[in-house]
Amino acid sequence: MSNIKHVIVIGATSTIAQATSRLYASEGSSFYLVGRNSARLAAVADDLRARGARQCDVHAADMNGFREFEGLLESARKRLGQIDLLLIAHGTLPDQKRCQSNVDYAIAEFDTNAISIMGLLTVFANAMEEQGRGTITVISSVAGDRGRQSNYLYGAAKGAVSIFLQGLRNRLAGKGVQVITIKPGFVDTPMTRDFRKGLLWVGPDVIARGIYGAVNKGKDVVYLPWFWWGIMLIIRSIPEFIFKRMKL
Amino acid sequence: MSLDKTKSRSCLFESWGRGCQHNGHLHRPVWRDAIATPQAGWLVVGQGRSYGDVCINNDGDLVCSEGLDRLSQFDHASGVICAEAGLTLDNLLRLTIPHGWFLPVTPGTKYVSLGGALANDVHGKNHHRAGTFGCHVRRFELLRSDGTRLQCSPNENKDYYSATIGGLGLTGFITWIELQLMPVSSSWLESESLRFNCLEEFLDISRQSDRDWTYTVAWVDSLARGRQLGRGVFFRANHMDDGDCRLHGRPGFLRVPFDMPGFTLNAPGMRAFSSMYFNLPRGSGLKPVHYDPFFYPLDVVANWNRLYGKRGFFQYQCVVPYESADVVIPYILEMSARQDQGSFLSVLKVFGNLPSPGLLSFPRKGVTIALDLRNLGDATLNMMQQFDEEVMAVGGAVYPAKDARMSARAFRQFFPQWQTLEVLRDPQVMSGFWKRVSCDE
Numbered sequence: 001m002s003n004i005k006h007v008i009v010i011g012a013t014s015t016i017a018q019a020t021s022r023l024y025a026s027e028g029s030s031f032y033l034v035g036r037n038s039a040r041l042a043a044v045a046d047d048l049r050a051r052g053a054r055q056c057d058v059h060a061a062d063m064n065g066f067r068e069f070e071g072l073l074e075s076a077r078k079r080l081g082q083i084d085l086l087l088i089a090h091g092t093l094p095d096q097k098r099c100q101s102n103v104d105y106a107i108a109e110f111d112t113n114a115i116s117i118m119g120l121l122t123v124f125a126n127a128m129e130e131q132g133r134g135t136i137t138v139i140s141s142v143a144g145d146r147g148r149q150s151n152y153l154y155g156a157a158k159g160a161v162s163i164f165l166q167g168l169r170n171r172l173a174g175k176g177v178q179v180i181t182i183k184p185g186f187v188d189t190p191m192t193r194d195f196r197k198g199l200l201w202v203g204p205d206v207i208a209r210g211i212y213g214a215v216n217k218g219k220d221v222v223y224l225p226w227f228w229w230g231i232m233l234i235i236r237s238i239p240e241f242i243f244k245r246m247k248l
Numbered sequence: 249m250s251l252d253k254t255k256s257r258s259c260l261f262e263s264w265g266r267g268c269q270h271n272g273h274l275h276r277p278v279w280r281d282a283i284a285t286p287q288a289g290w291l292v293v294g295q296g297r298s299y300g301d302v303c304i305n306n307d308g309d310l311v312c313s314e315g316l317d318r319l320s321q322f323d324h325a326s327g328v329i330c331a332e333a334g335l336t337l338d339n340l341l342r343l344t345i346p347h348g349w350f351l352p353v354t355p356g357t358k359y360v361s362l363g364g365a366l367a368n369d370v371h372g373k374n375h376h377r378a379g380t381f382g383c384h385v386r387r388f389e390l391l392r393s394d395g396t397r398l399q400c401s402p403n404e405n406k407d408y409y410s411a412t413i414g415g416l417g418l419t420g421f422i423t424w425i426e427l428q429l430m431p432v433s434s435s436w437l438e439s440e441s442l443r444f445n446c447l448e449e450f451l452d453i454s455r456q457s458d459r460d461w462t463y464t465v466a467w468v469d470s471l472a473r474g475r476q477l478g479r480g481v482f483f484r485a486n487h488m489d490d491g492d493c494r495l496h497g498r499p500g501f502l503r504v505p506f507d508m509p510g511f512t513l514n515a516p517g518m519r520a521f522s523s524m525y526f527n528l529p530r531g532s533g534l535k536p537v538h539y540d541p542f543f544y545p546l547d548v549v550a551n552w553n554r555l556y557g558k559r560g561f562f563q564y565q566c567v568v569p570y571e572s573a574d575v576v577i578p579y580i581l582e583m584s585a586r587q588d589q590g591s592f593l594s595v596l597k598v599f600g601n602l603p604s605p606g607l608l609s610f611p612r613k614g615v616t617i618a619l620d621l622r623n624l625g626d627a628t629l630n631m632m633q634q635f636d637e638e639v640m641a642v643g644g645a646v647y648p649a650k651d652a653r654m655s656a657r658a659f660r661q662f663f664p665q666w667q668t669l670e671v672l673r674d675p676q677v678m679s680g681f682w683k684r685v686s687c688d689e
Contacts, residue, residue: 015278015315026343040279043318050319050329051343190278190315 001027002216004135006080008032010063010120011090013040015189016139018047019208020087025053032076034059035090055079063090063116064108069123082131085215086124088117088138093191099153106153113157118164125168125177132176135215138165139182142223145232148248162221169220180214181221182207185228200231261310264553265299266560267623267652268680270310278315280332280423285311285393291679292417294361295336298368299563300652301680302416308678311421313363319343320424327429328386333363333422338496341539345493349429350539352384358496358544363422368649369414369606372543373463373485376600378430380611382413383604387426390419393676397423402605411672414606416648418682420674432487435494437463437542438534439485443526447478447577451615454598457484463542465597469526470581470590470619471519477581479526480596485542496540503550507558513622515588522592546593556622561591564632565618565647567599572642573615580635584619587631591620607665610647618650629653648681659685 007024009017012033021031025048033048035041038060045056057079059072077083094109117138128134143151144158162181169179186192186201202225210224223229238246261270275284284290289308296303303310313334321330327349331340337351338358344350355370364370369382378384387401390408398420400409412419444450450466457464461484468480546552553560568576577596584590594617601613621628636658639646645662646654660666670686 039281043280043320046320047318050322050331190276193276 002212004029004084004215006030006032006082007085007087008034008076008080008083008124010034010086010088012044012058013037014089014091014191015204016184016187016207016211017087017089018044019204020089020211021048021053022051023208023212024085025049025051028052028054029084030055030080032057032059032080034061034063034072036060036062063120064112066116067119069119072120073123073127077127083124083128083134085134086128086136087211088120088136090116091139091191094151094153096149096151096153109153110157113154114160117161121164121168125172125179128177129172129175134176135178135180135218136165136168136172137180137182137211137215139184139211140165142183142185142228142232144183146235146243150248178215178218180211180219182211182214182224183222183228183232184224185231200227261293261296261304263300263303263652264297265562265623265650265652266553266556266558267562268301268304270304271306273309275309275311276315277311277313280316283311283316283391283421283423284309285391285395285421285676287393287676289676289678290393291677292363292367292421294334294364294367295359297357297360297364299650300648301684302368302648302651302682303364304680305678306680307683308676313361313421316423321426322347324349327431328426329429330387330424330426331362332424333366333388334361336361337365342495344429345432345435345495348431348433348493350432350487352428352430353378353381354543355381356544357547358540359547362425362427363417366413366422366425367415367417369604369609369611370649371599371611373465373483373597375602375611376458376464376598377462377602379600379602380414380604380606380609382606382609383602384428384430385413385425385605386428388412389423391421391423393420393674407668408672410605410607411669412606413604414609415669415672416608416679416681418669418673418677418679420677432493434488434490434492435539436488436490436492436536437485437539438488439463439483439537439542440532440534441530442482442484443479443530444482445476445479447574450478450480450482450596451573451598453482457482458598458600460486462486465595467525468581468594468596468617469522470594471515471522471585471588472526473582473585477585478578480594481526481530485537488536494538496538496544499547499550502548504552504554507554509557513555513591515590518590518592522590525592556620559623559625561623562621562628562632562652563618563650564621564635565616565650566635566639566644567610567612567614567616567647568639568642568644569614570598572644576638576642576644577615577617579638580617580619583631583634584621587627589621589624589628589631591622593620594618608648608663608669610645610649612645614644618647648685651681654685656685656687 013035041058099106141158143155214222277283291305316332316334390398463485466482
């Protein structure tokens, strides 16, 4: 059992968010779920209620170009009272080729995967600092650890989020608020539907249990599964003059 | 499931018996409002635990229900649960056991989906008491290729209700299912095992036990010959009421990491195993057993089907009328023992007479036997063909969920209602099995 009773999930219909929410639902937590599609949010809310959630409120909103952060915070706080866990899990996987030829597309993708998260964090972090407790957990990615030709717009967005979280963690250390950066490797979800799956791929349940454990233990930066820590250590340590010639 | 993520797209999926491969696309919807029903033809697959080709469609795509595993309702008071069809029994039990609800009928593995359990109208060790899985399905939704969504129950769309229960997925995509669970006050069963030396003894014990025991099943030594033919061990159990509702664990690390060489499960080895298993000191009286090892002993080893090597295996399960059991079952046992084809997994059970709402439901009053048979090519196929003839002669049936080879002639005799299902079949849906048994040669 954790002591997480009030959970806000942004991107609540994402597979990883659903799997994580289920773990807290079974402990009777209350939820404020934010996602794009209200019918799907309702399906997720029904699922969490049937699995034991005390209460589920849904809020349909698209994080692309979203700026109503204050309003979102207010309505969430009105329903939940306090925030024990803010889980930010929304995101897209941009088509890198298209990002290279379509500026509007690239900027919109960067907005979804970085700007909206920074906006959310700015507003919610202040509220959580004020309440003097709680956990902020954001799903970043191993892709943010180093830029690669195959998806550097996504990598740049995730890298920006990781560094933003690093700063926020530094600011909130000692203020009672835990800030956790989750860096999953390859996860078999609808976002990665078209990929050939190899040995390093895991299911969303594995990531969910990793997030749950990280929140319980009050971790800072967590690679999921753990072996990605080693893989990324190697990848980060390759000298740039070699790395730039690699097909990655 | 046997969805192998390391394999290339051209061979994504094989059935549990390993004899049937799917070479087309695999769709994996995760939302009820966005289920692909490809125009080119398709078939739904759940966890892929069917042994043969009822979950294979090489004329089109497979649509996997795995991502549809949400609950929409679980009433702790009445035990009615409504969930998307991809939810596995494994995950369902994790949710319901703590509230004192168990599956009313469960097959021998918990790694099957609700949709698969419905589409194959699975049965369990309590068939004599509870009938089939379909007997406990209150309602479900069926999505047809033309986009129609039919709510099916004993009162609405009755024809689709009965055609879909045991309908092998051919009537469309089952999106959600409402199931009546069974109340239990413990995760434990008190179980007893009794040795029997021949089929008559088995039938006697079964007759006596079916009155007072919820679960009855027997392991039979399929390699024993001569005087030992038909010997085995009878298991019977009832739910306990000690209030200990502990869950089963997460899947362990035991798995078969690669295809074992074909000779791994060879006859002398299995004969030694069977003899040892039969003679194992069992003591007397009741022993408490958790539901997990009692119902799902093989779930301990992931991919146990790899033990049978690359060529895989067949499972043969038939039911024969009670009066003919003493002829057909010894015949099957003797033939498989003589050809060294028996295996350590051979099961006997007496079915009760509770009717299923399913049109093509397999279980019916009589005695059922299930055997795993290593694939030795024609020898195995011919032997099963001979079994079919015997089963046909006495008016029995062979279980489609486990079949990969029965002839159209045999199937049509076992399931004369098949044409009604053919009429209600979704025109875009086809399976390897259905093509084999329904299309005119």
